[in-house]
Amino acid sequence: MRDLLQHLWTHYHYVIYIALMLIGLYAVLAKGNLVKKVIGLNLLQTAVFLFYLSIGHKTGGTVPVLWEGKPDAIPYENPLPHVLMLTAIVVGVSITAVALALIVRIKAAYGTVEEGEILALDEADGQGGS
Amino acid sequence: MEVLILAVLVGLAIAAVRVRDLLTATAILGAYSLMMALLWCTMNALDVGFTEAAVGAGISTVLMLAAIGRIGRREGGPSRMPLLRLPLLSMRQRVERAEELEEGQGRAGAWGAVLVCALVGGLLLYGTADMPRVGRQDSPANRKDDPATPANEASISQRYLDESPHDVGPNNVVTSVLGDYRGYDTMGETCVIFTAALCVLMLLRQAMPRTGGRRRRDGDA
C-alpha cells in the first residue's frame, strides 16, 4: 500500500493525466448533450497531449532552442513530443470543428441536440434500431 | 507550481463536465486550455503552450461559441444510450428504450460509462507501474545513450538536438524537426486542416440558406 501510494506520488503527472482523461471519457460516454460530448472529447485529447509532454520532460531542463554557452548541467527538453503534439493539437481542433458543424446540422434537422430526443425521433421515423 | 496547476486543471475539467450551461462550460474549457498552456510553458514546451493557447483556448472556444449560438445553451438529461452499449442488448433494446424514455431516466448509461472509465483508468494505472519518473533525463525517450539497448546508441531526440544545427539550421529544434525531419507529418497536418475546413463548409452549405452559410464561413476562417 505504501509502495503504491509512493508510486502514485512519484508519478503524479501521469496520475493527473489519467484523471483528466477519465473525466473526458466519462463526459463523452455518459452525457446526452452532443456539445457536452465534444467538450469531453477535448478534455480527453488534451489529457493525452499532457501525457506526451510528460514523457519528454526533463527536470531542470530548458527550452529546446539551441544557444551558445549553455552549461552542460542544463539539458534541453526533448523536442520530439513537442513536435508531435503541435500536430495533434491541430488535428484535435479540426475534429472539434467538424463535430460542431455536424451538431449545427443536427440541430437544424432534428431541432434538438439531446441524444435521447434524437433517438426517440428516429424511432418515430422507423429508423431506429442498431 | 506544477502541482498547483495540475490540481486546478482537474477542478476545471470536472466543472466543465458538470456545469449544465453550455456557455459556461465553454468558458471553463477555455480557461482549462489556458491553464494547460501555462503548464506546458512551465514544462519548457513553449511552442506547444503557445499553440494550445491560440488553438485550444482561442479557435476552439470561438468555434464552440459560434456553434452554441446556433443551438442554444441548455443541456438536457444524461445519455440514454451509451455509444458503447453492448450490441446484444439491441434485440431487446427497442422495448427497453421505450420504457426508459417513459421513466425519464438513464442511470444505466451513466453507470456503464463509469464502468468503462474504471476499466480504462485501471489499465492506464497499471501501465504506469514500470514507467520512469517524469523528468528523468535517462528515460528511453530522452536518454543520451543507453548501454542496455545497443540497437539505438542514442534516442532520436538526442540526435535531433545534436545534429539539427548542421543538418537543418534553425536554433529552435522544434522548428527543425517539424519543418524538415518530420516535414511530412506537418504536411499531413495541413492536409487535416484543409480537409476539416472543406468538410465544415460542405456540411454547413448543404443545410443553410445561403446567407447563413456565408456568415458561418467567416467564423471558421
Place this chain on the structure above:
Amino acid sequence: MTQHLPVLVIVVPLLTALIVPLVERVRRGSAWYLVTGALLFSTYAAIQMLVQVSSGPIEGSIRYALGAWSAPMGIEYVVDRVNGIVLTMVAVVGLISAVWMRPSLKMEIREQARGSYYTVFLLCCVGFMGMTITGDIFNLYVFLEIASITSYVLIAMGKRRQALYAGYSYLIVGSIGATFILLGIGHLYMRTGVLSMADIVALFEANPELFEKSDVRVAFAFFTVGLAMKMALFPLHGWQPSAYTQAPSAASLFIAATSTKVSAYVFYRISFSVFGIQFLESALPVIRDGLLVMAAAAIVLGPLLAIRQNNLKRLLAYSSVGQIGYIMLGVVLLNMDGVTGGLIHFWNHAAAKGALFCVAGALVYRTGSARIADLAGMGRTAPWTATVLTISGCSMIGVPLTAGFLSKWYLGAGALAADRWMIVPVLLASSIFTAIYVWRLLSLVWFAPKEAVPAVTKEVPWAMRGPALVLAAGCLVFGLSSISVSIARDAARALGLGS
C-alpha cells in the same frame, strides 16, 4: 520516376485534392475527371510496387525516406508484400468507387456540394493509402485522422437526417479510438524513444525482456481496443450499421470495402511489425484468447444479426461485422495458414462486399431506398445486377470456387494447426447463417412471384454496372486462381511465419 512511386502514390492524389476545389470553381463538373485520374495513377503505382516487391526476395521491401531523412530521424514509407496487398486493394477499390459513384452521386448529393464531395472522397483514399504505406507510427496517426475525418463527413452527407447522427456517432467512437491509438503510440515511444516501426521492432527483438514491462503491454492493449473500435470488431461495432445504412451509397461502397479493413491491416502491422511475433506468442495469452473469443463471436453473431434486417445496407453492415472477425482470426491464430487466410480475406472481402454494396447502391439508385423487399423480381428487370449479387453472395457464404471459400479454408486449416478445433464449427455456423440471408436475397431476386411488379424497373447505367461486374469477377478470379493465395502466403512468410 519509379523510385519515387512510394511517395507519388500519396502525393499525387493529395495535391489533386488541393486543386480540385479551385478547378471545380472554374469549371463545374471537372472534379470527377481529376479525382478519377489521380486514383488511376495511384492504382498504377500500387500495382507497380506490388509487382516489384513480389518479384523480389520474401523479406524485401521498398523503402522511401521522405525528404531524404531516413528513419529513425525522418519518416519512411515502406512497401512490402503485406501492405502491397492492402495498398492495391485500397487504390483499386477507390478507383472502382470513383467510377461507380458518378451517376449515384447525381441522385444523392446536390450539385454544388458534389465537387467538394469528390475532394473529400479523394482525401479519404489518401488517408487510407497513407495509413497503409507509412512506416512511422505517428505518421500513421496523422493519416488515420485524415481518413477518419473524411469518413465521418462522407457518411454524414447522406440524404436523411439520420445520416448526420450516424456520422456524429462514428465521429465520437472514432475519435475515442484514435485517441486510444495515440495513447498506444505514446506508451511505445516512451519505452523505445523512436517512432519508426522497423526500429521499434528491432529494439524489441534485441530486448525481449521489454515485453514484461507493464507499459508495453498497455500499449498493445490500447492499440487493440482503439483499432477494434475503428474496425468495428464485435462488440465495439455499434457505430457501424447506422453509418453504412445512412451514408450515400458511394460512401457506403468505399468505406465498407476498405475502411475497416485498413484498420485491421494496421492491427496486423502493429502486431507483427511493431511488437513482433515473439510478443504475441509469449507475452499475452489472455489478450490472444480474448481476441479469439471476440473474433469468433463476431464471425457467428454478425451474420446472425444480419438475417433479421430488412434494409439491405444494414444487412451488409452486420455481415461486415462478421467478416472483420475472419481477418482478426488470422492474427490470433498466428500461424502460416491462419495468417494467409486473414490476408487473402483483405482482397476477397473487398471484392465481395464492394460488389454487394454496388447492388445496394443500384437499389437505392432505382428505388430511393435500400429495402430488401424491393429486390423482388430484380432478376428479370436487372439481370446484370442480379448476377453480381449472386456471385458476390456466394463468395460471402464461401461457396467453393469463389474467393470467400479460400479464406475460410485457410482459416480452418490455421485453426487446426493451432489446435483450436472449436473454430471449425464456428466457421461452419457462420457460413450457414450467411447462406440463410444470401439465399433470402437470391430467392427474392430470382424467384419472385410472377405477378409481383419489380420495384427496380430497369438496369442501372453502365458506369455503375461495369464496376460492379469487375468486383464480382474479382470474386471468381481470386477463387479460381492461385495468384492471390501465393501472394498472401509469401506475405505471411514475410511477416515471419514459418512455412
Place this chain on the structure above:
Amino acid sequence: MMLAMTLLEIAPAVSVGVCLLGVFGIVLARRSPNVREAVSLITAGVNFVLVLWMYCQFQDGKEIGSTLVEIVPGLSLGFRVDALGILFGLIASSLWIVNTLYSIGYMRAHDEHKQTRFFSCFAIAIAACMGAAFSSSLFSLFAFYELLTICTYPLVIHAETETAKAGAKRYVTYLLGASTLFLLPALFLIWYAGGDNPTMAFAEGGLLASSTASHGLLGLAFVLSVIGLAKCGMMPFHSWLPAAMVAPTPVSALLHAVAVVKMGVFGVSRIVLHVFGIDLLEDIGIHQFLVWGACFTIVTASLVALVQDNLKRRLAYSTISQLSYVLLGLGMLVPAAGMAGVLHIGVHAFSKITLFFAAGAIYVALHKTKVSELDGIGRRMPITMTAFTIGALSMIGLPPAAGVVSKWFLVQGAADGAWYGVLAVLVVSALLNAAYFLPIVWRAFFKPTPPGEDDGYKEAPLLCVVALSITAAATIALFFLPDIFADLARAAVGGGS
C-alpha cells in the same frame, strides 16, 4: 499426334464445355422453340459421341484428362477418366438424349411455362454430371456436386406454386445444408490428414492409404462424407427426394432417378474406393456404418413406399431403397459386392427412368397421379404399361430385366463375405419390392376400367412413348448383355483398368 494428345487431355473439359455451350445456344434460341429443342438434342448427341469416343480411348488404355488449376496446394480442379467415371458418364450422357426427346414431348403436351429456363438448367445439370464423372480430385467432384444442387433448384421450383416452393426449399436446404455441414468438413479433414503434402486426387486403392492420421479422425471424415453426400438418399437424410417430386416428371426422371441421386452414390463410391480405399476402411472398421445404414434404408424405404398412393412418391421411395443397394454393395468391401454396387448404378438408372417416364406419360395422357386411379389403364396405354412392367421387374430383380444381374452379384458378394444379415435383408427387400410394384401392374392390366370412364386407346405424345420404349428396351438388353457395364464396374472395383 500432338492434336490427338491435346484432345485426350482436354476431352473431359470439352464434354463439360459442350453442355455449357448448349446452355448458351438454348438461351440464344429462346424465341424459337423448335430451334431451341434442336439445340438441346444436338448438344446431347454431340456430348454422347464425345463420351463414347472417350470410352473407346479409355478401353485402349489411354490416359485422358489433365489438371486445370491448383488453387491451394492439394485443392485442384482437374479431370481424369477412369472406369468408374466413364461408367457414370456413359449413363448420364446416353440417358440425356432419351430424356430430351421425352421432355420435348412432355413439356409441349403440357404447354409448360419458362421452357427456356427448364432446358438450360437441364443442360447445366448434365454439365455438372459430366464434370463430376470425370473429376480427378475430390475437390473437383465437390464443386460439381454443389453446382448440380444449385442448377437443379430452378427445375424443382419450376411450377412456382406454394407446394413447389416448399418442396424446393426443403430440397435445397437438405442438400446444401448437408454438404456444407458435413461434406465440407470431411473434405477439410481429408485434406488435413494429408499432412505436409495434402492432396485430394483420387488414387487406386485410396489416396489416404498411406496417411498417418489417427483412425478416429479418418473414421470421422468417412462418416461425415457419407452423410454429407445426402444425394445418395441414405436415411435419415432422404426427405429431400420425395419433396423434389414436385418437379415436372422429366426432371424427376433424369435428375432424381439418374443424375442427382447417382451423383450421390457415385460420390460414395469415390469415397470408398479412391479416397479411403478398401484396406483402410477394413482397418478402421467404419464400413459397418455404411452397411447397416444401407440395410436400414432399404427396408424402411420399401415399407414407406408400400403405403404411398401417389405414383411418383412411391417411385421416389423405391429410389431411396434401391440407392442403398449401391451403398450396401460398396460397404461390404467384397469385390463381387462392390462390383454389384457399381453395376447397380447403371442398371437402376435405366430401369427407374423407364418407370418415371411411364408415370409422366400417364399424367400427360390421362392426368392421373394416384396408384388407386390406375385400374384398367393397361388397355388404354399398352406400350407405356408394358414398359412400366419391365421397369418394375428390374426393380424386383426378376428376369428378363437387368435388375437381376446386379442383385445376383450382390447376393454372391454377401455370401462371399459371410454377411448373413445382409442376405436376409436382400430377400425381405425383394419381397417388399414385389409387394409395392406388382399391384400396380395387376391393376393396370387385370382390373376393369372404372365405370363412367372413357376406356379408349390413349397413349402419351409420340416422343414420350418413343423415349420410354427405348429405355425399356435397354433395360432388357442389359439383362442379356450386361458386359459393357459389368466390365467397367469390375475394373472400377478391382483396380487396374
